Amino acid sequence: MTNLTVGEWLKQNKLTDNDINFIETLLTFTSTLESPLVKTEDINNKINTLFPEKKVEIRGNFTYKAFKEILNENEISVNLGELLNRYHSQGICKNHCERLLKENDDIN
């Protein structure tokens, strides 16, 4: 991996600031969902309010596959395995990234 931050790497991959904000919000909010204190419905409402132009509906357990489908549906082209590995290395949502990557047997 290069010395770029995840944000810099995403910009290098031609993602817009809005898409980067969307990915970070999706990742941090779904990490929050791993606690029973926060409801899926509240997270869906929040994401849809913050990004009304995006199509998101989180149902039940948030998986690697669901993450990939949301990115595809919103035409965000990025290598999800590398993205999660970079967040994990940088120290963002480490447990969440690890769980998602393990599901896909994609951890570095």
Add this chain to the structure above:
Amino acid sequence: MNKILKKYVLTFMSAMLFSSGLLMVVPKAHASETNASDHITQRSQIAYQQALYADQVSNEGQVGIQGVKSKAVVKVGQLLRAGGDKVIDAARTFNIIDASTAKTFKNNSKKIGNWLKNFENAGKDAATMVRNQLPGFLRDNTKMGKGTAENISIAVSWAIRMADILFL
């Protein structure tokens, strides 16, 4: 006879002149009252419009200067200026940041809390603005690495967006 006729004519003409004078004076008086009334009405309307305009300018000025106060930014800023434990503990509890980021965050929480005052009126875009601008502020005002600065920016933005559930 002539004298009588002259008297009659003079009386008649005087009466005519008097009545025509009255007819001339009454409309003038009425017109004068109407004009005064119109003038007052016009002045009132102007004063009202001026007051209304002043209010609009004042209100627009207020909106322009103050914007929509974000309770979330105000709250997160207050918590960070008070040491940041509540925000940093929440970010650790939900595994948003790792222990190393949390330590640097804690050491700079007051500085970040003070900087957040700039975004109290930024409305619904506050979290996005903070996310985009905080790394630059941390780079210029601390010695932390760019990865840690980005992590803290992500955590502060998350805290603002989740504030109504977690802190308010």
